[in-house]
Amino acid sequence: MPVKPNDAVWGALLGACRVYLEMDMVEQVMQEVVKVHGKMDSGDDLHYVLLSNIYAASDRWEKAEKMRMSMTDKGFQKTPGRSAVMLGYTEQ
Numbered sequence: 001m002p003v004k005p006n007d008a009v010w011g012a013l014l015g016a017c018r019v020y021l022e023m024d025m026v027e028q029v030m031q032e033v034v035k036v037h038g039k040m041d042s043g044d045d046l047h048y049v050l051l052s053n054i055y056a057a058s059d060r061w062e063k064a065e066k067m068r069m070s071m072t073d074k075g076f077q078k079t080p081g082r083s084a085v086m087l088g089y090t091e092q
Contacts, residue, residue: 005032005036007046010029011047011050013025014026014029014047014054017029018050018054021054021057023054026051026054030047048067048068048070048071048076051063051067052064052067052068052071055067
């Protein structure tokens with residue numbers, strides 16, 4: 001990779017793994033995240049949420065539950081999504 005990957009890059013790779021259910025790649029990505037950070041925690045809950053969703057999508061419910069329990073134990077909460085809609089436009 002020509003640039004040093006950061007959390008955004010790892011998150012994008014995990015997101016792609018979720019779409020394609022690439023469990024081997026998930027394990028490789030998480031090994032790299034742990035190698036970079038020394039642990040899975042990188043300051044936010046992104047990796048936990050993505051892993052939980054990947055495990056749930058691949059019918060690995062025990063692992064999905066374990067990830068959610070880890071989030072709860074560490075005090076993480078899933079950040080709710082949000083959207084903005086612009087209603088009407090006035091020019092002044």
